[in-house]
Amino acid sequence: MSDGQRSPSAGTGQIVVSGLTKQYNNVRAVDDLSFTVEPGRVTGFLGPNGAGKTTTLRMLLNLVTPTAGTATIGGRRYADLTDPLRSVGAVLEASSAHKGRTGRNHLRVICAAAGLPASRADEALALVGLTPAANRKFKGYSLGMKQRLGIAAAMLGDPRVLILDEPANGLDPEGIRWMRGFLKGFATEGRTVLVSSHLLSEMQLLADDVVIIAAGKLVRQGPVEQVIGSMAHGVRVRVRTPQAAELTAALREQAATVDTDGHGVLLVSGMDAPTVGRTALAAKVELHELTTERPDLEGVFLELTAGKAEIR
Structure with a gap:
């Protein structure tokens, strides 16, 4: 029709x-x-x-x-x-x-x-x-x-x-x-x-x-x-390094926000992966992982509904 x-x-x-x-x-x-x-x-x-x-x-x-x-x-x-x-x-x-x-x-x-x-x-x-x-x-x-x-x-x-x-x-x-x-x-x-x-x-x-x-x-x-x-953390860079303290200090000097996942992995916001890599090179820090993390719908959904799901 x-x-x-x-x-x-x-x-x-x-x-x-x-x-x-x-x-x-x-x-x-x-x-x-x-x-x-x-x-x-x-x-x-x-x-x-x-x-x-x-x-x-x-x-x-x-x-x-x-x-x-x-x-x-x-x-x-x-x-x-x-x-x-x-x-x-x-x-x-x-x-x-x-x-x-x-x-x-x-x-x-x-x-x-x-x-x-x-x-x-x-x-x-x-x-x-x-x-x-x-x-x-x-x-x-x-x-x-x-x-x-x-x-x-x-x-x-x-x-x-x-x-x-x-x-x-x-x-x-x-x-x-x-x-x-x-x-x-x-x-x-x-x-x-x-x-x-x-x-x-x-x-x-x-x-x-x-x-x-x-x-x-x-x-x-x-x-x-x-x-x-719209989620607060947005795009982050995931970094693994045996020199976490040195890299954290170097990144924060560049106004990046650095958190950790509790397992020694650094989560960097406010800086893209190439810039993190250049900062690590300048600080003579060895990198084992450098990955851009983007939020997905599943993560956003779980964050938005956390504590709100219930059997009614």
Whole structure:
């Protein structure tokens, strides 16, 4: 379906969560949460176990009623979209289907219920690489194949928005690489991707933006590189030398900040590796290691959520 033929319910594809709160008895699963997901970008939704990610996604899809706040897609609640399957594709868990039904027939049943042509089933299977398994029964599918079938079902209506909860579960390395390319390609078309995952190294490769929550509250949001670059230690140079005291003194004379990791390794901030090397040469200090360390998403995530993860 071309953009010109899309239902008005598709809107711009922008997701806006504003003041979203969910209280379960004495537990506040989501606490005054606000963030925006922009079209044309992949947004990673990150948080420790129990942070409230799945509850937030369920409220966004009107599967759970918020205690307070709003969540809209293209300016409208999911429940108010006139043609939701053509607007939003969602996978909150590995696809479930009748164990005796084939992958193709499972998708054809969804097409029939949604008023879509049966041919969309084969198109979606091809899109996720499941054509060779189209006539296999669901009971014979691996977890990774079930994940792909779930995404195929989400893509039947050619939606402008994809919302996925842990889509890489059960995928092998090739499958994860395929998933990354698929989602990036989807966003490149100007569509919106919101994906929750615990695979932080993969999210650093996949996501343009991240929303990090803990204990139901927003911790940090923004472009991935901006979030990583916002950490206090930033880029550091890792140095190993048998003359640590002499090198530390020489570096501090050059206004560098020098710390230690507790195992005799120097961590130098405020100076790049070539300058550290030249300083060591001038001080006649022997070097055994000189490495530039850049913060990664996993380290930033652990630092931002330290002490905030809890079983609630």
